[in-house]
Structure formats: structure tokens, C-alpha cells
Amino acid sequence: MRLKDNDILHYALRNRKLRIGLAIIAFFMLVMLAGPLFARWEARERAGLYPSAPPNSTNWMGTTKMKEDIFSQFIFGTQSTFLIGFLAGCIGTTIGLSIGFFAGYVGGWFDELLMMLTNILLVIPSIALLIILAAYLPYRGVQIQSVIIGCTAWPWVARAVRSQTLSLKQRGFVSLARISGVSPLRIIFEDIAPNMLSYVVMVFILQFGGAILYAVALDFIGLGPTRGISLGLMMQEAFQNNALQVGYWWWFIPSGLSITLIVSGLFFLNTGLDEVFNPKLRDQ
Amino acid sequence: MKKYISRKIFMYLLTFFVAISINWLIPRMMPGDPILNLISKLSRQATNNARLYAELNQKFGMDKPLFSQYLLYLKNLTQGDLGQSIIFYPKTVAAIVSKALPYSLTLTIPAILLSFLVGNYLGALAARKKMLDNTVLPFWYVLTATPYLWLSMLLAWLLGSKLNLFPISGAYSFSRLPSATLSFVLDYLHHWVLPFASIFFVQLGGWAIGMRNLIIYELDADYSKYLRALGAPDKLVRRYAYRNARLPQITGLAVQLGVVVVGAITTEVVFGYPGIGLILAQAILGQDYFVVQGAFLMVVLCVLGANFFIDIAYIFIDPRVRHSMIGD
Numbered sequence: 001m002r003l004k005d006n007d008i009l010h011y012a013l014r015n016r017k018l019r020i021g022l023a024i025i026a027f028f029m030l031v032m033l034a035g036p037l038f039a040r041w042e043a044r045e046r047a048g049l050y051p052s053a054p055p056n057s058t059n060w061m062g063t064t065k066m067k068e069d070i071f072s073q074f075i076f077g078t079q080s081t082f083l084i085g086f087l088a089g090c091i092g093t094t095i096g097l098s099i100g101f102f103a104g105y106v107g108g109w110f111d112e113l114l115m116m117l118t119n120i121l122l123v124i125p126s127i128a129l130l131i132i133l134a135a136y137l138p139y140r141g142v143q144i145q146s147v148i149i150g151c152t153a154w155p156w157v158a159r160a161v162r163s164q165t166l167s168l169k170q171r172g173f174v175s176l177a178r179i180s181g182v183s184p185l186r187i188i189f190e191d192i193a194p195n196m197l198s199y200v201v202m203v204f205i206l207q208f209g210g211a212i213l214y215a216v217a218l219d220f221i222g223l224g225p226t227r228g229i230s231l232g233l234m235m236q237e238a239f240q241n242n243a244l245q246v247g248y249w250w251w252f253i254p255s256g257l258s259i260t261l262i263v264s265g266l267f268f269l270n271t272g273l274d275e276v277f278n279p280k281l282r283d284q
Numbered sequence: 285m286k287k288y289i290s291r292k293i294f295m296y297l298l299t300f301f302v303a304i305s306i307n308w309l310i311p312r313m314m315p316g317d318p319i320l321n322l323i324s325k326l327s328r329q330a331t332n333n334a335r336l337y338a339e340l341n342q343k344f345g346m347d348k349p350l351f352s353q354y355l356l357y358l359k360n361l362t363q364g365d366l367g368q369s370i371i372f373y374p375k376t377v378a379a380i381v382s383k384a385l386p387y388s389l390t391l392t393i394p395a396i397l398l399s400f401l402v403g404n405y406l407g408a409l410a411a412r413k414k415m416l417d418n419t420v421l422p423f424w425y426v427l428t429a430t431p432y433l434w435l436s437m438l439l440a441w442l443l444g445s446k447l448n449l450f451p452i453s454g455a456y457s458f459s460r461l462p463s464a465t466l467s468f469v470l471d472y473l474h475h476w477v478l479p480f481a482s483i484f485f486v487q488l489g490g491w492a493i494g495m496r497n498l499i500i501y502e503l504d505a506d507y508s509k510y511l512r513a514l515g516a517p518d519k520l521v522r523r524y525a526y527r528n529a530r531l532p533q534i535t536g537l538a539v540q541l542g543v544v545v546v547g548a549i550t551t552e553v554v555f556g557y558p559g560i561g562l563i564l565a566q567a568i569l570g571q572d573y574f575v576v577q578g579a580f581l582m583v584v585l586c587v588l589g590a591n592f593f594i595d596i597a598y599i600f601i602d603p604r605v606r607h608s609m610i611g612d
Contacts, residue, residue, distance in 0.1 A: 020422075120299045123591050124306075125542035127549065128583045132310050135568055135576050156539065209429065216431045217546045221553060221565040235433065239554065244441045244452065252441075256434030263429035271425070 018272025024265030035075035043229035062250035088211035091150025096157025104165030134223040209266035367574035377578035388559030395483035403491025411499035427489030432547035436554035498529035
């Protein structure tokens with residue numbers, strides 16, 4: 001057992017949930033990166049001869065009512081959906097981490113103030129905040145959507161990170177660093193952060209998946225990107241054009257299915273990592 | 285006890301105050317003149333723009349300093365004046381929102397409670413049972429990852445449009461008027477099943493996963509090991525584990541409420557269900573900002589109320605909270 005030297009890697013490679021999650025995400029990364037080579041039209045270009053055509057040899061996933069090629073829309077939509085998840089995930093994780101770290105580490109009234117703010121924002125449903133923010137933006141791009149999603153998604157991260165920091169703070173090596181006069185910033189980044197790395201990765205993955213779901217919901221109620229395409233927008237357009245009643249399944253099945261798969265993949269990845277880092281949860 | 289409750293009430297009031305302030309602030313922070321934005325929509329219908337502009341300007345006190353505008357807004361709010369709808373003219377926002385609210389509540393409350401109960405039960409059942417766990421766990425993960433609106437669309441397309449088993453639009457048939465007759469109730473339930481199912485199933489997966497993980501932790505705890513060492517039957521140990529695992533799940537319920545709102549809104553849109561979510565979506569499309577803001581307030585108020593209710597319920601469920609209070 002050569003792998004035994006590296007316990008984490010050993011369990012990571014053995015963990016089925018982790019492997020499934022990675023496979024799904026890798027597949028969609030491939031779709032996103034290699035897809036444009038096969039996408040023969042722009043997302044909004046008139047591509048097919050017939051409107052609302054079922055999948056055929058020219059338009060592999062059929063066409064929309066506006067004769068757009070659904071396969072091309074699907075490729076570019078997957079790209080922007082990933083972009084939103086990634087950007088919003090980064091923003092949400094960064095804000096939540098910083099607030100949680102500092103609140104937990106500095107403590108005192110600073111902690112109380114930040115936690116009060118966090119608790120207030122935690123109870124106000126973020127979709128409500130998102131709607132009111134997005135509704136007043138005259139122009140919404142993918143980036144703006146990511147920013148507002150990221151800025152409303154951090155409270156639970158802050159709270160969880162704070163309690164983690166509080167428990168780490170009590171450990172011997174942190175006290176030792178403090179007594180030796182190491183600056184708080186250095187302690188946070190050199191002693192506390194590395195111990196939370198696995199946790200941070202998992203938080204990011206959850207934020208990634210959550211952001212995708214929020215973006216889809218926003219797209220669907222008419223607050224999606226004002227230009228461009230996304231998987232959520234595809235479903236909204238399908239719905240608006242009565243695809244359900246008329247049975248244009250090719251218009252809303254691929255987009256919805258891939259969102260479900262991407263987010264499930266992320267959840268699998270998250271649970272897999274949790275089991276790898278957390279021996280108690282492993283299958284016995 | 286009093287201290288606990290009054291502290292909670294203070295926090296909720298503060299939160300509500302922050303929410304209504306956000307509701308006031310955001311439109312004013314955004315680029316452009318909010319009143320102009322408002323009537324750019326109206327202008328397609330109304331005849332006298334200048335008069336309308338002056339009227340609205342005065343109503344919101346746009347000519348006054350910001351702080352008095354804020355006070356005016358608060359004053360209107362305390363009188364239940366949420367403004368005037370544009371797309372549903374001449375109805376007031378308060379009237380529209382209060383008419384929609386019962387539909388949303390009768391849809392979401394049963395869905396949340398039932399999925400919580402069933403999900404917890406299933407999760408507890410599957411924990412540490414290899415066969416069951418391996419077969420249902422992936423399914424639950426996929427369920428929680430499903431966008432509510434997509435499940436709604438699938439159900440509407442398959443069961444509604446293809447198999448014609450359920451209606452896919454509205455809360456009752458067009459030909460009917462709400463009444464207390466049996467046939468109306470049946471018709472209402474018939475329309476209720478699919479939107480309910482969409483919210484129920486997506487939620488179900490999350491609760492089951494949460495409970496499964498918690499039970500695994502609890503079965504590993506010292507008290508469980510001790511019980512087993514004493515020779516207690518597996519069923520008894522599990523029952524104790526379940527009682528402990530319930531508490532974090534109830535805390536989770538409070539957190540999840542904000543997420544269920546996403547489901548409720550999008551599901552209502554798919555099924556044309558006349559609740560707050562549908563009103564909100566129509567208002568967004570019609571750029572009817574008063575209605576958007578009114579719906580925002582209603583959603584926040586409901587979630588805050590439910591959170592408060594859970595906080596109070598905690599006193600009765602968690603003996604530790606109860607005992608710490610007797611000490612007060």
C-alpha cells in the first residue's frame with residue numbers, strides 16, 4: 001500500500017461520491033471548453049429552417065420558436081452558468097470568510113456588531129434581496145448578476161467560519177503565536193487559515209452550487225441577463241413560449257437537466273470531500 | 285424566559301426595520317429618477333404625464349430632503365399604504381398582496397412541514413443501513429440539486445400536459461368562483477397537487493440527507509455506544525439518536541425558510557398559481573415597482589414570523605433552552 005503514506009489522497013481516490021462528482025463536473029467543463037468548436041451558430045442567431053423543430057441532424061437539440069439553435073444556446077448557456085457560479089461563489093466565500101475570520105478572531109464589540117449584521121441578513125431571505133436589487137438595475141449582465149448573488153449569499157458562511165475560528169483560537173499553537181507577538185493578520189493567514197482550508201473548499205463548492213440555483217430562479221422570473229444567454233434564460237423562454245403546453249420538450253429538458261446534474265455533481269463533490277476529511281462520516 | 289423572548293423580539297423588530305429601510309433605500313440608490321422610471325411604464329396608459337409626475341413626486345415627497353422622505357415612507361407603511369399598482373390599476377398594492385397571500389401560505393406551509401417530517405423520517409431510516417443508504421442517497425442528492433422550477437416544468441409537462449391528469453394553471457378552474465362547496469374544494473385541491481409536489485420533493489431530499497448525517501454522528505456518540513454496550517435494542521438507540529438529531533434539523537428549518545421562498549416563487553410562476561410569487565413575477569415584467577416592493581415586504585414579514593415561531597417552539601422542544609431559562 002504505497003498510497004497509505006498519503007491518507008487523504010488514499011481516501012479521496014477511493015471515495016465514490018467524490019469520483020462521481022468530479023466526473024460530472026469534468027464532463028461539463030469539457031462541454032464548456034470544447035463545445036464552442038461544435039456550436040455552429042451564435043446563441044441568438046437564426047439558425048434552423050423551421051421554428052420549434054425537434055432534434056435533427058442540423059440542429060442537434062432542435063430549434064426554438066425564433067429558429068435559434070438550442071445546442072449552441074446550450075453550450076454558451078453552460079458557460080455563463082458556470083461563470084456565474086464561479087464568480088458568485090468566489091465573492092460570497094471571500095466576504096463570508098473575511099467577516100467570519102475577523103469577527104471570531106478579534107472578538108469583543110467588533111464581533112458583536114458583525115454578528116448582529118450577519119444575523120439580520122441571515123433571516124431576510126436572500127432571494128427577496130436579490131429581486132429588489134435586480135429589479136432596479138436597468139442593465140444586467142452575467143457579472144452584475146454574480147456580484148449581487150455573491151453579496152447576498154455570504155451570511156451563513158460568516159457565521160460558520162466564525163465558530164470555527166473561535167474553536168481554533170483556543171488551540172495551543174495559536175496562543176503561542178500570540179504570546180510571541182505575531183501580528184493578528186499573520187496569525188489569521190498563517191495559523192488559522194491553513195487549518196480551515198478543507199472547510200473553505202467545501203464552503204466554496206456549496207456557494208458555487210447555490211449561486212447557480214439562485215441565478216436560474218432570477219432568470220426565470222424575468223431578472224436574468226438583459227443580453228446573452230444562460231441555462232435559466234433558456235428555460236424562461238421555453239416557458240414563456242408555452243413549451244409545456246405544446247410539448248417542445250427539447251427546449252427545457254437539456255437546460256434543466258444539466259443544471260440539476262451540475263449542482264448534484266457539486267453536492268457529491270462536497271459530500272465526498274467531507275467524508276475524506278471527516279473520518280466519522282466514512283462508510284463503515 | 286421573558287428575557288429570552290424579549291431579546292428575540294428586539295432582534296426581529298430590528299431585522300424588520302433593516303428590511304424596510306433596504307426596501308426604501310435601494311430604489312433611491314439606483315441610477316435614474318425612480319418616479320420617472322415609474323411613469324415611463326405608466327405613460328403607455330395614462331394621458332397626463334406632467335400631472336402624474338407632480339402628483340407622485342408630492343406623494344413620495346421627492347422634493348423634500350432625503351430624511352423626511354424616509355419618514356414619510358415609514359408613516360405610509362404604518363398606515364398599511366404600500367402604494368398604487370400600475371399593471372393592476374386601480375387596485376392598491378396592499379389589496380393585491382393580501383389577496384395573494386392565502387394562496388402562497390396554503391401552498392408552502394403544508395409543503396414545508398410535510399417534507400420536513402417525511403424527509404427526517406426517511407433520513408433516519410436510511411442512516412447506517414448500507415443497502416438502503418446506497419440506493420436512496422444519490423437520489424436525494426439529485427432532488428436537492430433540482431431547481432424547483434424545472435421539477436415544476438417536468439411535472440406540468442408530463443402529468444399535466446401529456447397525461448392530462450392535473451390542471452397546470454391557476455388555483456381553481458376558470459369557470460368557478462371561490463365558494464365553500466365540496467366541488468370547489470376538490471377542484472382547488474386538484475390544482476394544488478402539482479405545485480405542492482414540486483416544493484415537497486425538492487425539499488424532501490435536503491431534510492433526508494441532513495437527518496441521515498446527524499443520525500450517523502449521534503450513533504457514534506458516547507451515549508449511544510454506552511446504550512448498546514448495555515444491550516439496548518437497536519431501535520431504542522436510534523430513537524434516542526433521533527431525538528437529539530431533531531434539534532439541529534429544526535434550526536435548519538429556520539435557515540431553509542429563506543430558500544423555500546425561491547421554490548415557492550418559481551413554482552407559482554410555472555403553475556400560474558395566484559400567490560405572492562406570481563404577483564411578483566408579473567410586477568417585474570410590467571416594471572410595477574410598488575408591487576415588487578410590497579411583495580418583498582410580505583415575503584420578509586412571513587419569513588421573519590416563521591423564524592420567530594421556530595425560536596419560540598425551541599423553548600418547548602429543547603430541554604436545555606428551557607432549563608437555562610428557569611435559571612434566569
